[in-house]
């Protein structure tokens with residue numbers, strides 16, 4: 256059984272408001288339990304590749320320990336053999352040859368290992384992106400009405416993209432560097448344990464400082480990502496066709512540019528702050544490491560004076576290893592810092608992944624009863640939008656009606672009365688607050704969701720087309736539609752002739768959101784699209800509103816034709832389009848205040864008759880011109 260009612264539903268992720276609002280008050284990264292376990296879990300499908308990469312890392316690391324030890328040999332056996340007999344050239348060649356072989360082998364292994372890490376890192380990032388995309392698609396409509404599109408896009412692109420480098424470096428750089436460092440420490444300890452202590456005496460302090468810097472950077476990273484979100488949102492809003500149209504028609508380009516510039520300035524500031532927050536620390540680390548050889552010479556001198564057996568070769572080899580250790584050690588600290596910083600990004604990604612859709616398909620769905628297909632019933636339905644004030648009047652209040660298969664039921668009433676909302680509740684785009692919506696006799700909350708969607712078609716007030724060809728837009732409804740089917744649907748929607756006249760015909764690109772088409776053309780393509788889907792129940796929300804009188808007549812006829820044998824719930828402003836409806840429900844302030852056919856409602860002399868009169872007198876002057 257699914258949860259009933261918006262109030263009884265899960266604490267919908269949906270409850271989350273626009274992130275700029277939440278974060279303004281709370282600039283911390285979201286708290287996610289078991290964050291690192293979850294990050295590690297992302298790698299589990301790639302265990303095999305990771306194992307290969309790690310083996311390669313270990314081999315490379317093991318190999319890298321040998322050359323410094325060979326350096327000692329080169330000095331103490333090859334160049335300055337005991338006894339002062341001069342260099343032993345034969346031995347030196349062998350040692351140098353072995354060194355060269357080891358360097359070639361370690362570089363070759365490095366290339367192969369990079370392939371494995373890059374492939375795992377990118378695959379994990381790709382999986383995360385797809386998981387997030389799929390998850391967001393399952394979120395209820397209300398989530399999208401309250402969250403800026405750009406903010407959603409930014410989590411997918413900037414946050415997931417931002418952790419990419421960390422994902423890759425986590426696999427090998429961490430393990431690789433740890434192994435290199437450990438091996439080097441072992442080599443150093445073998446050469447002289449006393450000098451090793453000197454070399455690492457400041458390490459604990461550096462690790463502590465690194466953690467502090469990491470925490471600061473994580474906080475800055477959260478702000479940076481929020482700012483990036485905001486920038487994406489501004490770009491998405493201002494540089495979309497609708498946005499640019501609005502800015503141009505109101506002469507607001509400069510103001511929009513200013514909005515972008517000020518967020519951009521904030522972004523630059525944060526990026527610089529983020530980069531600089533680590534710089535001082537790493538400058539300090541570099542100084543410490545650079546001073547170690549000097550300290551080693553001094554301490555070495557004291558040790559030799561004190562009777563400790565230290566050869567020149569051992570000191571040179573020690574400082575060679577120590578210098579070679581510096582880069583991996585700093586690398587490790589950098590990764591540590593990067594991982595801490597990426598925590599903020601991972602937290603943002605998991606925060607979205609943890610959002611629970613307020614509307615979920617029933618776990619035990621009821622199969623659609625084909626014999627009752629076309630029946631739609633509202634049973635004492637009350638509804639309040641999830642974001643509406645709790646004590647506000649409900650958008651729909653105790654709405655009940657029954658539509659039998661093949662009937663044409665119209666919903667009319669003043670603007671904002673709740674007509675569109677009724678249309679949304681049929682395919683369960685929102686959950687009723689109380690009462691029930693029944694489709695083919697079953698509660699939509701219990702019904703097989705795919706069957707419900709497959710048998711419902713909506714032509715909404717604002718028809719949305721993808722930036723693709725007309726044919727591709729139509730095939731969205733039926734991917735395997737033949738050209739003949741497409742043309743037939745377009746003929747019914749009275750758009751075939753128009754499309755045929757376009758130079759590219761059905762291959763014409765409609766432009767972003769269909770802006771290359773006129774309002775009427777776009778509307779008719781949208782109608783053709785739903786006709787191609789051929790659903791048992793059609794919700795027409797002002798489907799003919801964008802059409803001129805002549806075109807409207809054609810489409811109306813087509814819709815009448817398409818409505819035959821189909822249940823239609825028509826939401827209309829123009830009462831002329833619903834005169835022949837089997838039932839007209841007059842909605843006012845969320846309630847059905849009158850119902851009946853046109854003649855009955857006219858005879859009643861109530862709201863419907865008043866609206867009719869209003870429209871008749873409104874239309875009159877237009878007809879006279």
Ligand SMILES: Nc1ncnc2c1ncn2[C@@H]1O[C@H](COP(=O)(O)OP(=O)(O)OP(=O)(O)O)[C@@H](O)[C@H]1O
Nearest residue numbers: 400640642643650669670671672673674675676677
């Ligand atoms: N996502 C939403 N969140 C909160 N309130 C909403 C939302 N969508 C609509 N409303 C409110 O619900 C009420 C009913 O809206 P609805 O779109 O159903 O009206 P309508 O009768 O179709 O109006 P119109 O004829 O102007 O299209 C309105 O007061 C509107 O402001």
